[in-house]
Amino acid sequence: MSDGLTLRELLAAGRAQALIESDVVSTTTDSAPASVEIAAALAAFSGQEFAPGKLELLRASLSDYDLQAAALRMTTTQFQRTLAQSARRARNKSATNATSGGLTVAGLDAMTDGAWTECARWLAEQAGYSVEERPLLQHDRLLAWRARRDQESGDTAIVCALRLARGATLLDSDMRHLVTVAANEPGARLVALTTAEATVGAKLIARDAAAELLDREELERLLAGLATAYTRERAQSLNDAKTQAKAASAARKKLLAALTAADERARAPLPSARVSSRAAVRKAVEQARDARRLASQALLAWETLIGEWLATFGERPARDGALPLLAEPSIWNELGARADHLKKPLLDALRALAKTPGDGELGYGAWRQAISEELAARCASLLWRVSMIDPAQWQDYAAAVNDLALREASRADNAASHAAARAERAQSQMAERAGVA
Numbered sequence: 001m002s003d004g005l006t007l008r009e010l011l012a013a014g015r016a017q018a019l020i021e022s023d024v025v026s027t028t029t030d031s032a033p034a035s036v037e038i039a040a041a042l043a044a045f046s047g048q049e050f051a052p053g054k055l056e057l058l059r060a061s062l063s064d065y066d067l068q069a070a071a072l073r074m075t076t077t078q079f080q081r082t083l084a085q086s087a088r089r090a091r092n093k094s095a096t097n098a099t100s101g102g103l104t105v106a107g108l109d110a111m112t113d114g115a116w117t118e119c120a121r122w123l124a125e126q127a128g129y130s131v132e133e134r135p136l137l138q139h140d141r142l143l144a145w146r147a148r149r150d151q152e153s154g155d156t157a158i159v160c161a162l163r164l165a166r167g168a169t170l171l172d173s174d175m176r177h178l179v180t181v182a183a184n185e186p187g188a189r190l191v192a193l194t195t196a197e198a199t200v201g202a203k204l205i206a207r208d209a210a211a212e213l214l215d216r217e218e219l220e221r222l223l224a225g226l227a228t229a230y231t232r233e234r235a236q237s238l239n240d241a242k243t244q245a246k247a248a249s250a251a252r253k254k255l256l257a258a259l260t261a262a263d264e265r266a267r268a269p270l271p272s273a274r275v276s277s278r279a280a281v282r283k284a285v286e287q288a289r290d291a292r293r294l295a296s297q298a299l300l301a302w303e304t305l306i307g308e309w310l311a312t313f314g315e316r317p318a319r320d321g322a323l324p325l326l327a328e329p330s331i332w333n334e335l336g337a338r339a340d341h342l343k344k345p346l347l348d349a350l351r352a353l354a355k356t357p358g359d360g361e362l363g364y365g366a367w368r369q370a371i372s373e374e375l376a377a378r379c380a381s382l383l384w385r386v387s388m389i390d391p392a393q394w395q396d397y398a399a400a401v402n403d404l405a406l407r408e409a410s411r412a413d414n415a416a417s418h419a420a421a422r423a424e425r426a427q428s429q430m431a432e433r434a435g436v437a
Contacts, residue, residue, distance in 0.1 A: 008065060010041040013079035015071035016200045031068045035059055072201035075169055076217055079200070103226075105219050108195045109166050117143060120161035120193055126226060127214060129191060131159055137181065144181055147191065157189045158182040164196040170215055172201035179209045195219065241322075241394065247329035248312065248391035251336035255309065258343035259302070259383040265350040266376035270358030270369065281364045284357045285430065291353035292371050298346035299378050305338055306385050313389050317397035325394060350375065362433040367426035370419050377416035384409035 011033050033041075038059055071079075103119075111119060120143060121131045129147040137144035141163045149155040160178045164170065175192065182190035190211035198206070198215040206213040214222065275284045312331060314324025353372070359365040384405045393400040 009082050012070040013082035015067050016074045016079040031066045033067045075197040124159045157191050158185050159191045161193045168196050170194050170196045170198040170202045175202040175205040244325040245391045245394045247332040251332040254336040254339040255386045258339050262346050263379045263383050266379040273357040275357045275360035281362050288356040295349035295375050323394040323397045323400040363426050363429035370423035374416050374419035377412045381409050381412035
């Protein structure tokens with residue numbers, strides 16, 4: 001036969017695969033091959049169909065062949081390689097590449113007994129079990145520990161690590177022995193761990209006992225997964241950061257839109273209307289004071305909001321040089337919604353101030369100019385503070401943090417303080433000239 005395979009090997013591989021894929025646990029199927037099994041094996045061999053008569057003759061010639069026993073002695077790798085050698089080579093190459101440079105099953109075989117003991121516990125933990133440190137049983141090639149699958153559910157397990165000679169297979173007799181060991185702990189699930197490859201017979205016994213079998217093939221998959229775990233976690237972390245940055249950028253956009261509108265409104269030229277009489281000055285002062293008070297309340301709420309906004313980012317670069325994103329997307333969504341809500345009160349207060357006269361006698365003009373400059377500077381400061389961080393550039397801390405915006409925000413704060421001081425002095429002058437308290 002091609003590839004050095006024989007018809008009997010193909011028959012055994014087909015029976016082994018059927019046993020594994022069947023939902024019914026059975027080791028008592030007819031020993032002799034059935035006609036349909038022979039037909040499938042011959043089709044795989046030659047790609048041709050044979051007449052029923054020839055199939056029966058061939059079946060008669062195989063009457064002394066114990067197909068069931070041969071299938072039970074095969075390992076999964078053996079029957080898969082027999083049925084599809086090219087596919088099996090591809091899987092082996094994939095597993096080898098995934099674990100290159102790291103821990104491999106071959107490396108487990110080469111370990112000392114002490115290292116194997118520690119590694120066996122670690123492998124069980126990587127498979128999802130919390131393993132007690134002290135062994136329950138330690139005899140010859142067998143180690144056993146009590147373990148739990150889930151601390152909350154309290155599901156118990158017995159982890160049995162059986163170390164066989166290199167190249168040996170895990171037989172059905174070995175599996176029965178492990179089942180017996182676990183049976184001494186009522187209600188505990190058996191977790192069998194070995195670097196040997198399990199035969200079909202051993203796998204069927206494990207399935208019948210509802211045991212988890214981590215043989216050579218399963219350990220290869222586990223180690224391959226662990227080898228790529230960092231890459232997967234890094235990719236997940238990157239995706240999470242992109243989601244965070246997107247939410248932060250959306251919030252920033254709303255903050256900037258609202259404060260840009262307020263900044264433009266606050267920097268608008270003063271109205272040309274002018275007041276001169278004492279009564280007109282008093283009335284204008286009262287209206288401007290009310291607008292200034294409302295604007296100050298709105299600006300105080302904005303300062304709180306922007307303080308919370310800046311707190312969602314790290315003050316120093318992360319180890320990889322990125323901007324630390326310290327909040328969940330829902331937090332930034334809430335900050336953006338609050339910006340939308342606070343926009344109107346601030347604009348309304350600034351519009352109310354814009355309706356008051358821009359100049360007047362008895363010290364009104366200087367006072368009105370000062371409070372306009374104060375509010376404009378406070379709006380500018382808030383706008384610059386939001387501009388200090390650009391979460392869209394989160395991968396580069398230096399690009400994400402705008403030092404110029406920080407300096408401009410400080411300059412605007414100083415300007416606001418100076419304007420507020422001038423407004424206080426001008427108000428004192430109005431009190432003397434116009435009797436405004």
